[in-house]
């Protein structure tokens with residue numbers, strides 16, 4: 001007999017706590033409900049989030065993503081790098097679905113995860129474009145009219161800054177969700193880049209930080225090895 005694994009599903013209490021931290025409209029809540037159900041369904045066959053985080057998915061992942069909206073309240077065109085299971089990109093797309101002209105570009109190189117993202121966009125009717133591609137290949141495809149670029153759990157900060165540089169040079173803001181090692185990552189990043197980061201502590205508690213960047217200039221091009229680029 002095969003072993004039956006019990007999975008702790010997202011709880012109503014967790015959802016209530018998340019929406020108290022980051023309130024949304026009823027329409028957005030309905031879209032997020034559909035997204036979370038789909039994610040739980042797919043999680044059985046594709047690893048979209050760490051299984052240990054499934055029981056507090058709303059606070060750990062959904063609210064973590066939603067908090068970015070207040071830091072770029074007028075942004076309409078977003079690019080989420082390494083979207084994986086859709087954090088923060090699909091959550092942002094659900095919240096922006098009623099905003100005229102809004103679109104979220106979801107960049108993901110893993111075909112299975114990109115398929116999940118397409119299905120999530122379809123069932124939520126969110127306005128988003130899924131790019132099955134490596135980050136280095138999509139800069140030209142997306143074009144320069146980008147208001148905000150995001151990434152979560154993708155790469156060390158100095159690499160993220162490199163990914164974001166062409167967009168920020170054209171006027172976008174970068175918002176990176178980071179963990180407790182943010183100071184060390186900033187120290188490393190400033191070896192390669194002139195940046196003036198603004199740090200926001202995460203509304204969802206823990207040791208999370210959001211790094212906000214409005215300006216990126218390369219400090220010493222020869223210091224960046226080829227392997228740092230996607």
Ligand SMILES: C[S@@+](CC[C@H](N)C(=O)[O-])C[C@H]1O[C@@H](n2cnc3c(N)ncnc32)[C@H](O)[C@@H]1O
Nearest residue numbers: 082083084087108109110133134135152153230
């Ligand atoms: C650890 S997951 C994080 C996913 C999501 N952002 C989150 O916070 O839950 C990183 C994701 O980035 C994708 N990824 C890594 N490097 C990439 C690249 N160069 N281009 C596109 N996607 C990439 C991986 O396939 C993976 O799905």
